[in-house]
Amino acid sequence: MSAATTARDRARVEITRTIQDTARRHLGEVGPAALSLRAIAREVGMVSSAVYRYFPSRDELLTALITEAYDELGAALEVADAAVPADDVAARLRAVCLALRAWSVAHPHEYALLYGSPVPGYAAPDTTTPAAGRVTGVLMTLAEASERAGHVMAPTVPADPSERDALGGIRALLPLEVSDERLVRWLMAWALLFGHLSLELFGHMHRGILDYDRHFRQVVEQLVRDLGLTGDDA
Amino acid sequence: MSAATTARDRARVEITRTIQDTARRHLGEVGPAALSLRAIAREVGMVSSAVYRYFPSRDELLTALITEAYDELGAALEVADAAVPADDVAARLRAVCLALRAWSVAHPHEYALLYGSPVPGYAAPDTTTPAAGRVTGVLMTLAEASERAGHVMAPTVPADPSERDALGGIRALLPLEVSDERLVRWLMAWALLFGHLSLELFGHMHRGILDYDRHFRQVVEQLVRDLGLTGDDA
DNA sequence: AACAGAAGAGAGCAGTGCTCTTGCTTTCGT
DNA sequence: ACGAAAGCAAGAGCACTGCTCTCTTCTGTT
Missing domain, CATH: 1.10.357.10 (Tetracycline Repressor, domain 2)
Incomplete structure (x- = not known):
């Protein structure tokens, strides 16, 4: 049982938040339908495929x-x-x-x-x-x-x-x-x-x-x- | 002044209608956001670029x-x-x-x-x-x-x-x-x-x-x- | 019959969501 | 302490989108 929060865990929640926050900002600017996972990734500073480590799909991100x-x-x-x-x-x-x-x-x-x-x-x-x-x-x-x-x-x-x-x-x-x-x-x-x-x-x-x-x-x-x-x- | 409706004119309105009707059917099936001009063209039997002779953009089609x-x-x-x-x-x-x-x-x-x-x-x-x-x-x-x-x-x-x-x-x-x-x-x-x-x-x-x-x-x-x-x- | 203009086809651009493979790093169990 | 395992980032690639441009074909009109 490792309930200890490792550095990786902390990084994970932090990056998840960063992604979601940028997504939120984009949402406020372009609207739901125009939300682009790639654009979000670009702004966060990672490649689009990396985002999938945090949100399994665009829909999951939308759900959040x-x-x-x-x-x-x-x-x-x-x-x-x-x-x-x-x-x-x-x-x-x-x-x-x-x-x-x-x-x-x-x-x-x-x-x-x-x-x-x-x-x-x-x-x-x-x-x-x-x-x-x-x-x-x-x-x-x-x-x-x-x-x-x-x-x-x-x-x-x-x-x-x-x-x-x-x-x-x-x-x-x-x-x-x-x-x-x-x-x-x-x-x-x-x-x-x-x-x-x-x-x-x-x-x-x-x-x-x-x-x-x-x-x-x-x-x-x-x-x-x-x-x-x-x-x-x- | 040729206000006479030529055969080409008639063909034009007919094809326009065909496109719009197919679009309408697609709309009823997949919803507005998922409307694909290419898919419509495919079903009508022409290549996507040809549709642009009838509707200058996807938005115009939506407007119709x-x-x-x-x-x-x-x-x-x-x-x-x-x-x-x-x-x-x-x-x-x-x-x-x-x-x-x-x-x-x-x-x-x-x-x-x-x-x-x-x-x-x-x-x-x-x-x-x-x-x-x-x-x-x-x-x-x-x-x-x-x-x-x-x-x-x-x-x-x-x-x-x-x-x-x-x-x-x-x-x-x-x-x-x-x-x-x-x-x-x-x-x-x-x-x-x-x-x-x-x-x-x-x-x-x-x-x-x-x-x-x-x-x-x-x-x-x-x-x-x-x-x-x-x-x-x- | 000849010509102009309209229509269609195709290639191509930039963008999308998403998958898979390839390396690298951090964590965990022994 | 070290090796295995898991997590992570990157890149290439697939199938798709709207749209533009060029080239060819066809067709209605004069």
């Missing part, structure tokens, strides 16, 4: 970047969430939404890597799912908090009985019990947020929205309202 | 495919919309939403091409915007119809005065006057729909939603409700 990005985003959301009184769910949602957009706008290529079209041959391995769950987990935690606080949502369509089964996957991941109706509304919030960001970052709002920041805040306000997080309802 | 896809989707939505009584905006929205999802699920790669991360070096020229507008136009038409019908939306946050300017782009594209609040809600519907589809098609709902179809219908119902398209409000 994906996980890292998910974690970074998740952490940003958690920090934003924690910076606000825990019992003020409306404020927490606002903070999380703004943090989400701030990170996405600051890292559009990373956003595209996470939530854009999947890279062609690439199929995300299960390694990334926990990191990905960290992001959605923040929203789901808020959903639970809202349920616990007993917030009254805007007029909501009663969930079809079969909807309960349709939501089975999520429910298994949630510690707390949340009503179908509330779950649906929070899933809609989830889709709305990422839809908004995708449309904005991928250029589909270019001709329509003149002030992204302003409009986003309006949307978040409406979201807070629909979820019933403001004291006054209807 | 994008425009085509937008048009196809737009047409599908228009057909679905027209198949329902014009004065029943709720029914029209339901039909459009279901048609949107049906097309997207049937053509995931085309969806990714249109609404996923933009292709690396590629910047969509203005040629595609009218076709793209056709899709969003369907939704905006419904928004106008709803305004005209005087539907009362679910409790809505009053729009900040500055929001009016933020929405300037859209408003310039809309023939009818629609209130800021209603516009915001319909833009949210737009973002929600494409967010939902992106999350679904790009695999982010994989662990959470067991019955996509069922869940989507529930979401659409809630959407109809929030937009105030059902007779009974709150």
Whole structure:
């Protein structure tokens, strides 16, 4: 059993980090699809084949970047969430939404890597799912908090009985019990947020929205309202 | 001036179509990023350089495919919309939403091409915007119809005065006057729909939603409700 | 029938991911 | 302490990509 970290071990993790960092920089500059393993190797100062000692394939490198990005985003959301009184769910949602957009706008290529079209041959391995769950987990935690606080949502369509089964996957991941109706509304919030960001970052709002920041805040306000997080309802 | 269509002209459009059709087939099979001009040429039965007589670059070919896809989707939505009584905006929205999802699920790669991360070096020229507008136009038409019908939306946050300017782009594209609040809600519907589809098609709902179809219908119902398209409000 | 222009073929350039072989160095077990 | 074993870097090479350039062939028009 040699748990001792040899010099080679240290060099390995260091070089691995160097590669991943340069990859990350390249990602931020040229985007996921244009990521070139050879270009990265060139900049790190080694020949392309040497990189394969550290990442068995370009996809593995992508996976590392994906996980890292998910974690970074998740952490940003958690920090934003924690910076606000825990019992003020409306404020927490606002903070999380703004943090989400701030990170996405600051890292559009990373956003595209996470939530854009999947890279062609690439199929995300299960390694990334926990990191990905960290992001959605923040929203789901808020959903639970809202349920616990007993917030009254805007007029909501009663969930079809079969909807309960349709939501089975999520429910298994949630510690707390949340009503179908509330779950649906929070899933809609989830889709709305990422839809908004995708449309904005991928250029589909270019001709329509003149002030992204302003409009986003309006949307978040409406979201807070629909979820019933403001004291006054209807 | 020879406006007469010579045999060569006819051959040209025919071959152009053949290339585009093969490209379209490949697109449906391997996705946008993996589209290979050489592979297409190979299948059409000519050498790669010959294709450049018809499409000056791979990007031009992509542009053609994008425009085509937008048009196809737009047409599908228009057909679905027209198949329902014009004065029943709720029914029209339901039909459009279901048609949107049906097309997207049937053509995931085309969806990714249109609404996923933009292709690396590629910047969509203005040629595609009218076709793209056709899709969003369907939704905006419904928004106008709803305004005209005087539907009362679910409790809505009053729009900040500055929001009016933020929405300037859209408003310039809309023939009818629609209130800021209603516009915001319909833009949210737009973002929600494409967010939902992106999350679904790009695999982010994989662990959470067991019955996509069922869940989507529930979401659409809630959407109809929030937009105030059902007779009974709150 | 002659000619100009369009179309196709092929070679070639620079780039990609990835594999395999060849040396070299560090580590580990005896 | 030394030899074996494992790890690492480099280079050549394969199959592929988009794209350009040249050369030839073919074809529609006058």
